[in-house]
Amino acid sequence: QVQLVESGGGLVQAGGSLRLSCAASGRTFSRYAMGWFRQAPGKEREFVAGISWSGGSTDYADSVKGRFTISRDNAKNTVYLQMNSLKPEDTAVYYCAVKRSVLVTTDPKKYDYWGQGTQVTVSS
Numbered sequence: 001q002v003q004l005v006e007s008g009g010g011l012v013q014a015g016g017s018l019r020l021s022c023a024a025s026g027r028t029f030s031r032y033a034m035g036w037f038r039q040a041p042g043k044e045r046e047f048v049a050g051i052s053w054s055g056g057s058t059d060y061a062d063s064v065k066g067r068f069t070i071s072r073d074n075a076k077n078t079v080y081l082q083m084n085s086l087k088p089e090d091t092a093v094y095y096c097a098v099k100r101s102v103l104v105t106t107d108p109k110k111y112d113y114w115g116q117g118t119q120v121t122v123s124s
Helices: none
Strands: 004-007 010-013 018-024 033-039 046-051 058-060 068-073 078-083 092-099 118-123
Touching: 004 092, 018 033, 018 092, 018 118, 033 068, 033 078, 046 068, 046 078, 058 068, 078 092
Parallel strands: 010 118
Antiparallel strands: 004 018, 018 078, 033 046, 033 092, 046 058, 068 078, 092 118
8 A cells, every 4th residue: 555645735926836745655665656647626637747666767748848847756755746937727736646567657547546635826
């Protein structure tokens, strides 16, 4: 079993930055791919960014490329999402998720464990 706890969300003005963290329990964290997803009101959950078990491979949604950076520290069992140049359309609840394999995928159905989410609100 893996438990995930997100933090770092909040209210920020457009153009600002936030850094989300996701702390994971479990000794096998370093073997798993991790992903960040988001869900805005009335919309489906969408892939934001993913990182392979080693951190050597990353993937991003087109809407966040060049603005967001995913990283991980396996020694701390933590994955991060640095969000820069935030836009109002980035407003959503952000979730981290674990996929019990080493490679990243954008399909939320392939992820096995989810955090409770953290709210990000970007004002114009």
